[in-house]
Amino acid sequence: MVGPIYIIAIALGTAFSLGFFKKANSNFSFAFMLFAMAFMTFISGQWLYAFLTQQQETIQIFTAGFKPPFSISLQMGLHESVFLSLINIIGLLAAIYLYDQLKEKGVQMMMIFVLLFMGLNVVIMTRDIFNLFVFLEIASIATAGLIILDKSINATSAGFKYIIATGIISGILLIGIIAIYYFAGSLFINDIIKLNLIYVKGGAVAVFLVLIAIILELKPFPANGWALDVYEAAHPGIGAVISAASASAGIFVLAKILPIVGDSGYYIIGLIGIITFLGSNLLGLKQDRANRLLGYSSIGQIGLLLTIIGLTPYLGDKTLFIAFGVLISHALAKAGLFWLAGIVNSEYIKGWAAIRRKPLLLVLMGTFIFALVGFPPFPSFFAKWELIMQLANNDKIIWLALILIGSFIEGIYLFRWFGYAIKEKNEDLPEFPIKLNKVIPVSIVAAGLYLIGYYTGLAIPEAAIINYIPLIFIVIIFALDFLPAYVKNSISILGLAYYSYTIIPAYFENDMLRFIFVVIFLIGGILTFIAGYAYKGKRRGFYPVALIMYVGLVQIIQAENLLQFFFGWELMTAGSYFLIIRGKKSMAHALSYMLFSMGGAYLILAGFALAQQGQMSLSLDVLNSISNNAFIIISLLMIGFLTKTATLGLHIWLPGAHGEAESDVSPMVSAILLKAGVFGLIILLISTIKNIETVSIVYILGWLGAITALIGNLGAAFQEDAKRLLAYSSIGQLGYIVFGLAMMTHLGWLTAFTYTINHFMYKAILFLTIGAVVLRVGTHNMYEMGGLIKKMPFAFIAVLIGIIALSGVPPLSGFTGKWLLYNAVILKGWYFQGAIAFFAGIIAFLYLFKLISSIFLGQLKDNHRNVKEISIWFIIPIYILIIGLMIFAAKPELILQPMGDIVAQYFPDGGLNWDGGLATTPIGNWHGTHIMIIVGVMFMLLLTWLVVLSRKAQKVKQFNIVYSGERPFTPETTHISYNIFAGYNKALGFLVMPWITNFWNFMSDIIHDTAGFVRRIYSGNGQTYLAHIIIYIVVVYFVFFN
Amino acid sequence: MENLNLEIITLITGVILVLIGIWGLLTQKNLIKIVIGFTLFDTGIHIIMVSIGYVKNRTAPIIDQSVNINDVGNSVVDPVPQALVLTAIVIGLGVTALMLTYVLKMYQKRKSLEINNYNDLKW
Amino acid sequence: MVKNSLIFIVLIGFAVLLADLFVGFNGNTDLNILANHYAVSGPEEVGSANLVTAVVVTYRGLDTLGEVTILFLAAAIVSFLLKVEAGASRNRKLRSTSEILDTASRILVPVIFLFGIYVFINGHLSPGGGFQGGAIIASGLVLMLLAQPAKEVGHKLITLVESISGISFVLIGVAGVLFAAGFLDNKLLPLGTFGTIFSAGVIPVIYIFVGLKVGAELSGIITNLHENQNEA
Amino acid sequence: MNIDFNKLFFTFLGLMIVLNWGLLMSALMRKIGARVAKRYGIPWFQPWVDLVKNYAIRSQITHGVMFYLGPVFRLSGGVGLFLFMPMVFGSDLWTNFSFKGDLILILYFQFFGMLGMALGAGEGGQPHSFIGISRGLSQFTTIEVPMTLAVIAIAVQYQTLSISDIVAAQQGGIMNWTVFTNPFATAAAMLSVLGAFGHSPFNLVKAPNEIPIGPPTEYHGTYLGVLRTNAAILHVVEAVLFMNLFFGGATTWIELIVKSFLIYFWSVFVGMVFPRFRIEQSVAWFLKIPLILGIIAIILL
Secondary structure (H helix, E strand, O other): OOOOHHHHHHHHHHHHHHHHOOHHHHHHHHHHHHHHHHHHHHHHHHHHHHHHHOOOOOEEEEEOOOOOOOOOEEEEOHHHHHHHHHHHHHHHHHHHHOHHHHHHHOHHHHHHHHHHHHHHHHHHHEOEHHHHHHHHHHHHHHHHHHHHHHOOHHHHHHHHHHHHHHHHHHHHHHHHHHHHHHHHOOOEHHHHHHHOHHHOOOHHHHHHHHHHHHHHHOOOOOOOHHHHHHHHHOOHHHHHHHHHHHHHHHHHHHHHHHHHHOOHHHHHHHHHHHHHHHHHHHHHOOOOEHHHHHHHHHHHHHHHHHHHHHOHHHHHHHHHHHHHHHHHHHHHHHHHHHHHHHHHOOOEHHHHHHHHHOHHHHHHHHHHHHHHHOOOOOHHHHHHHHHHHHHHHOOOHHHHHHHHHHHHHHHHHHHHHHHHHHHOOOOOOOOOOOOHHHHHHHHHHHHHHHHHHHHHHHHOHHHHOOOOHHHHHHHHHHHOOOOOHHHHHHHHHHHHHHHHHHHHHHHHHHOHHHHHHHHHHHHHHHHHHHHHHHOOOOOOOHHHHHHHHHHHHHHHHHOOEHHHHHHHHHHHHHHHHHHHHOOOOOHHHHHHHHHHHHHHHHHHHHHHHHHOOOOOOOEHHHHHHOOOOHHHHHHHHHHHHHHHHOOOOOOOOHHHHHHOOOOOHHHHHHHHOHHHHHHHHHHHHHHOOOOHHHHHHHHHHHHHHHHHHHHHHHHHHOOOEHHHHHHHHHHHHHHHHHHHHHHOOHHHHHHHHHHHHHHHHHHHHHHHHHHHHHHHHOOOEHHHOOOHHHOOHHHHHHHHHHHHHHHOOOOOOHHHHHHHHHHHHHHHOOHHHHHHHHHHHHHHHHHHHHHHHHHHOOOOOHHHOOOOOOOHHHHHHHHHHHHHHHHHHHOOHHHHHHHHHHHHHHOOOOOOEEEOOEEEOOOOEEEHHHHHHHHHHHHHHHHHHHHHHOOOOEEOOOOOOOOOOOOOOOHHHHOOOOOOOHHHHHHHHHHHOOHHHHHHHHHHHHHHHHHHHHHHHOOOOHHHHHHHHHHHHHHHHHHHHO | OOOOOHHHHHHHHHHHHHHHHHHHHHHOOEHHHHHHHHHHHHHHHHHHHHHHHOEOOOEOOEOOOOOOHHHHHHOEOOHHHHHHHHHHHHHHHHHHHHHHHHHHHHHHHHOOOEHHHOOOOOO | OHHHHHHHHHHHHHHHHHHHHHOOOOOEOOOOHHHHHHHHHHHHHOOOOEHHHHHHHHHOHHHHHHHHHHHHHHHHHHHHHHOOOOOOOOOOOOOOOOHHHHHHHHHHHHHHHHHHHHHHHOOOOOOOOHHHHHHHHHHHHHHHHHHOOOOOOOHHHHHHHHHHHHHHHHHHHHHHHHHOOOEOOHHHOOOEOOOOOOEOOOHHHHHHHHHHHHHHHHHHHHHHHHHOOOOO | OOOOHHHHHHHHHHHHHHHHHHHHHHHHHHHHHHHHOOOOOOOOOHHHHHHHHHHHOOOOEEOOHHHHHHHHHHHHHHHHHHHOOOOOOOOOHHHOOHHHOOHHHHHHHHHHHHHHHHHHHHHHOOHHHHHHHHHHHHHHHHHHHHHHHHHHHHHHHHOOOOHHHHHHHOOOOHHHOHHHHOHHHHHHHHHHHHHHHOOOOOOOOOOOOOOOOOHHHHOOHHHHHHHHHHHHHHHHHHHHHHHHHHOOOOOOHHHHHHHHHHHHHHHHHHHHHOOOOOHHHHHHHHOOHHHHHHHHHHHOO
């Protein structure tokens, strides 16, 4: 094997030889430099490979032929090789990326570039503290050189700030080192560690100086203004190197000198880390310039790493895994984002909308954003999971909370940015050229993230059982994205059908509860995909993301342990986010969906972590035996799940997200996706059924559910947008489900299940139909439609059946739910909550009538005289669902009886008894089949009666109405639809004032204003930054050492 | 003044230089003066380094006529800080040269040496 | 005013920190183990009469390589930043020089150069070494440029010297790995007779290259700064 | 389901009785109203005359299928309510199909006709229909709030949702009637019945003179006949519902006729005295005193 010393030799040799080349030979000199970088990468990679596969032992490299402490020694071990490989790969890719710049600027820049990486390599390997200082200086100076790549005034002044700040920091480091030499009599780190200088008077100060200098190199908040300016001013290719490679080396150095500090260092580092993580991300919120935003994010991530290092005593042997997961995600993703910034070349994040002209780049950006935030299957997901679990196991609840808060804040700005990229207007933005040498490095790091993520997952036993085959299927679909939509549609349907075929029968045999949900998810998925045939063209990106959501949903069902559940949950969130943001005006709504989902997911994560505390297991069963903090745990998990069911207070994302989504996406995210929250809630309640704390929580939950039903329905009544109306209706319907579950009785749960199944069917019918109508008429506004019954009778019938079912009018299946609910409420004794729920149920008539009459009845508008019936591809799934609905209405016992058996496992008493088709409860009775027959026969008889009597009725044209003998003016003025419940609004509208939206907006304003105020410390004045550094040192010193 | 030895005096001088240097860095508005502040800071550190390596009543670590070749260990001062300070001085020189170059470039672009005039990047 | 008093308080804090650091310092009375080893075994192991040189070039040779690299980096950055773009108008105002300075410099500069070379060749024997010698050479250049501001110094020559001496340094280091006990091992060449010019292994060779390199680098920096003076 | 033709016959007979009693009752109410206004009023057989005339009109128009189905829905709603309502307590033959469902079925089946009618009228495209429907739906939501509370109260009181069982529990003396055992629930329900019957001040659905006659504006001839038929049935059946829930039910047809008349008359009586509300007043009114009464009824359980 090639010795590590050759890394130095090659790099220096290359740098010195580059001086021979003339500018004319720039291609040759670049190739020369690239070769050196490649060779360095090769050496480190070779060692990494040896350490990973051949039980290679850590080696020491002595220089000058003497042993340490007399000479400088280098060390090559597993950790060194990992960091070296990471840094050198980034260096190699960065060099490729910077091809044009390096070539144009000449050999000096190439020298500086190689020397930067040489410095970083030695910094990692060296075991001599003064040598560390020298090569840190090399790295700093080389960085200062790279910053001025474009020689602009901003770059130069940022370079000056950088060099003077690092000058001060290395001065501090130097004082520390010389003092350590005085106290220890050695510069060899291994010797110094043995001496425990921290206990020597003065020695502690020396160690402190070294520690604080290394920390300052890592840019802790708030003493990091100089670094932010650098990130903003430097070429993004350089920013990538600083953020990914230099910061990684810095972290390694910190870990290297930490044993000198001893255990007392952990606390300082953890505290500094968490302040940096929170502070930096908070200020990132107000940032609208891309490079600087990336700077904030970089510093935030380093803060997280510092926190993790600081928490080592609690994380134990998991520290390395966690730190590695976070670091590798940060390094690769941040490098990728910086490089993308160089390609897109837009100062402000709104300008990133241009990126979606190149779908591949958009996908890469998405990869990086999701990797940074910690979504599966990226390494950061598993790292964060382990981190949170370990913190909970050690009872570090505050740390846990702070880390989640920081991650959440980071998610806000990253997803806002990503939203701009996907949805902001980009017509006026300038074109940007695409060069292969710039795209390849970005693609490689993205691929690396997926690959490393996969292997990281294998390292956790609970995650190793995750089935990755569906994800591979998605990758294939993604690769086939160039095909026309109908081909991908067919493949997707076949995929889901095969998936259903492999898993549904087993659930039918063994687990009726999961069977129902898996049918809703997969069969519902197939049905909604059928509607996809109505779309022409390629529908780029639609199928992969839809499948991600479905796979996530199924993973949730299949989950055997908490990690798997959370994996599926996050996957589902990611997929649905992309589905939602596809809508034309969905940017803000998708962000709000993402934020609520992310917040909810973090609460679930925290809940899981606390639940498994002390149980030595991650199985879902741990929820059964929560003992400590039960109230908090159950509440956390519950609120987490309630974000997905859009319960009152957490519902504000839903109307926009569902309302603005595409026509076949709305049913996916409404009829299907919302059930994930219901499933989570069911799992939680089943597990904690015996827990004493559940009683008080479900009581509150019951009220919440009932009020949600009321507010959701009332909100729906005042909508003018058909899809938003349905979205509000979903809020209300989910309120019923939550209410039913909260009753924690046999009948209550049956109610919830009935509503779950019903809502799936009729909301899918309604959303599909309305969506199809919208596709035909081109507007969501109901008052712009009217009289469409004549044009789309099939759509009308579908909506008619949908609303009869939804409203709970017998004999359709909605009544089943209402009847069960009434019985359950009375038996449970929740009279007032029940009354509210019924009030809500009646309000449903308002919006349902408005929906059907405004669209289908009344006067046909002039511009709709030529619209056609809705697409056959919508009619097929709609009518399949209608058949299902009818069967459920006519034979409710088919499903309710087995459901009753399941529910009886948990609530044995007070059930529903079946005598053939007759259902009885202790207080009521009802025969669904017979009532349907009676009503049907009667209806037919009366219809015949009317037909016989009025057989000569003459069909008249539009406008032939009783109108004082006049002719109405236009359809618009004759069709009463806009704001028809104005009077009702006057009486009860105060209930649906946007209190909750205002509350969340207020919260958002407070956070943003705080960020806006605090970030003024970054005045842009280099001297202020110096003052920050000195003050920081003094303050940290006096806080921790006196 | 028994304990006011040579090394203590130089050490205190070094510390004072460091403090003066920081004072200059934090208060002077002129870029050149800030660089001078940095050099003072740096020089102070070098003096500290040398004083730490001093051993009472001994000579430079060069074996010549003044040093008994068989008793080097008891006749010279510590060579290590001297070696380190050599390196540190060179590094300081490089950094100072860079600072001055940047200042020169900034001055060429904006014709100002006031640090307050270079606040374009902020927040 | 508030700002200044804040800075003052911070300075006091920093002074307290340094006071805490050195409060126990009372001078050394003896060498520590490491220094003692250098002092006692150094002459024998390395063969250099100047112990500092032994430490700088051999024991801590990697540091020295780093040092050289830093100067190299600084020179590269300075030359990159101050590179006069081809075609840019060169209407710089030159400082007027005096006859005395001019004449003196003609005599002094070669002497200074020679002295510089002497210093780095004798680096292992007497005070001084590659850095000091290089700096002396560069100071000669300063004098020359002060006396003859219009003089063009050949960048190519500087670069060539810089590169060749740098590569040689690295090659010597690598040769140590290949033919002796480690990177930059001194025993690549025989130690020779203690106290003579041709002694102390590769130290004189390295110091020659270091001297040339430092001289070239500092000259490069000075030349670049000089050429940018009063640039319009 | 075995078809019992004897039962079907009696059910049909009961329907006829209810229809005719409903027609007569409406004539009586109009007569009373006229007399209060110092007018002579209509002859008692006028509803039959109107009905026959409507069914016999030959010139008819239609606006479309839903327009056509609206009255069918409406009448199905009325007849369905009748079918699921036990009429005469203690008689197997006059309880119709009430054993197929309970009070909840009745409550929700009311909507069947309303909704169908609303849709049918909607297709007519008549603006006044829409106004009437929106008012009707709005008003109905809050009418149901005190009603729901009252129904919950008595369901809890009697521990059953079966109407027959509720009637059975009230047998054995006038003091067993809900009106005495649970006066607050009864009061709440009797205030909401005002809205359900749609007389002044809650007659803003049809609102004569304001929006011609609201939802059925476009309906005429046979359609109107069907609607009239339904109105007659529905008024009786709803009165019977309240009778069953609060006033001890009826053991004979005579008792049924007397009690239903009085219950219906209660709404007519109030209508004579008060002028029409605006919609927001009407909506809010039910959320005041009737709601408080309903809440008291629940609290007192």
